Amino acid sequence: MTKVEFAVQWCLNIANDSSHGYSQYNRWGPDYDCSSMIISAYEAAGIPVKTAGAQRTYDMEANFKKCGFEIVKNWNKATGAGLIRGDVVLNVNHHVEMYIGNGQLVKASQDEYGGIAGVNKGDQTGQEIRVSGYYNFPWDMALRYRNQTEQYTGVATSFPNASEYALTGTLVDVEPDYKEIKSYMITLDRGANNVNYEALKGIGVVGVMLDVGHLYDGSHMELDTFKSPTIDTQVNAVKKADLPYALYTIVRSRSISEANKELKWLRIYIQKYTPELGVWLKLELASNKSMNDMIISRYKTLLTASGLKGKMGFYVTRRQLSAITWSKWQDDFLLWLVDPVKDISDIETILDPTFFDL
Numbered sequence: 001m002t003k004v005e006f007a008v009q010w011c012l013n014i015a016n017d018s019s020h021g022y023s024q025y026n027r028w029g030p031d032y033d034c035s036s037m038i039i040s041a042y043e044a045a046g047i048p049v050k051t052a053g054a055q056r057t058y059d060m061e062a063n064f065k066k067c068g069f070e071i072v073k074n075w076n077k078a079t080g081a082g083l084i085r086g087d088v089v090l091n092v093n094h095h096v097e098m099y100i101g102n103g104q105l106v107k108a109s110q111d112e113y114g115g116i117a118g119v120n121k122g123d124q125t126g127q128e129i130r131v132s133g134y135y136n137f138p139w140d141m142a143l144r145y146r147n148q149t150e151q152y153t154g155v156a157t158s159f160p161n162a163s164e165y166a167l168t169g170t171l172v173d174v175e176p177d178y179k180e181i182k183s184y185m186i187t188l189d190r191g192a193n194n195v196n197y198e199a200l201k202g203i204g205v206v207g208v209m210l211d212v213g214h215l216y217d218g219s220h221m222e223l224d225t226f227k228s229p230t231i232d233t234q235v236n237a238v239k240k241a242d243l244p245y246a247l248y249t250i251v252r253s254r255s256i257s258e259a260n261k262e263l264k265w266l267r268i269y270i271q272k273y274t275p276e277l278g279v280w281l282k283l284e285l286a287s288n289k290s291m292n293d294m295i296i297s298r299y300k301t302l303l304t305a306s307g308l309k310g311k312m313g314f315y316v317t318r319r320q321l322s323a324i325t326w327s328k329w330q331d332d333f334l335l336w337l338v339d340p341v342k343d344i345s346d347i348e349t350i351l352d353p354t355f356f357d358l
Contacts (some may be wrong), residue, residue: 006154007086008106010044020122021124022109023121026121033116033217034057038097044156049066058141061141061143061246064088068144068169070090085101085145086100086148088144091140105132107131108128109128109129123306142297185207185306186200196239201333208227209247212269213225213269220252225249245275246280247269248281249280249281251281255295263299270303280313281312283316283323286323286325293325300312300333312333316338
């Protein structure tokens with residue numbers, strides 16, 4: 001077979017073998033992360049991208065080009081049209097996958113806990129390394145091996161499961177490097193006044209999330225007013241500092257009627273403040289998961305109708321996230337997972353460092 005086809009079959013075989021899972025800490029076999037899997041596939045095919053220096057997403061472009069890859073021109077990032085089997089789709093700072101044809105991608109996605117550590121070897125869920133439908137991560141570029149007919153010349157290898165994969169839903173994961181983080185988004189509660197926004201901008205803050213209000217208190221008593229008493233002052237200060245902002249609200253409804261009450265007020269303040277960075281839901285829900293999913297469905301409908309598709313998310317701890325069926329909402333909501341850490345060095349071991357609560 002060709003070298004490109006060998007690399008594709010290699011990835012599919014890894015995806016179908018449960019002894020291989022996701023890990024960013026033990027990433028060169030038997031477990032892999034997104035970049036190490038693609039790099040290993042082409043290295044195994046006899047294209048020495050790893051030998052040339054490819055290690056992570058941010059150095060793949062240069063080192064793949066050294067080995068005969070070129071940037072694909074005139075392809076549709078939204079649909080994948082123009083890609084061919086074996087193309088590498090790359091977001092330089094975050095993620096990489098391989099296009100395998102027929103509108104599908106193969107990828108190392110996330111570990112069994114939805115994070116990056118890979119606590120247990122192998123694929124515990126069937127979702128750690130897998131095939132999905134094409135989507136735009138968004139991708140910065142696609143790389144294609146120039147000599148598509150070049151034959152694999154190594155020892156013959158059998159891939160018995162390569163065509164027996166299942167097409168599943170899409171999970172978007174991020175492969176961060178905390179040393180490379182140069183910009184931050186911060187959350188301010190209603191008690192944060194007299195903030196020096198210029199000083200924050202000086203250390204890399206590029207956006208602010210503000211508490212817009214909530215309808216029920218922690219004892220589930222309905223409040224006289226939804227609105228945060230400081231939201232007007234905070235919004236004006238953030239605008240004066242020329243910083244974009246998001247709004248967050250605490251969702252405590254336990255029924256559809258209560259959710260409708262919360263949404264009535266939230267709609268008013270979305271229209272009034274028009275948050276550029278969207279609306280985030282801090283979930284403090286009861287234990288009835290099916291009811292909670294119906295409540296989230298109401299929120300999705302309102303937020304989408306308010307023009308916030310792609311700009312709505314959950315701002316939650318792992319425990320709070322477990323109150324809903326995340327797999328039902330992962331294509332519609334972004335995830336800001338709150339995992340407290342004691343020190344910046346702990347970010348190297350935290351399970352999902354997409355966002356941090358320091």
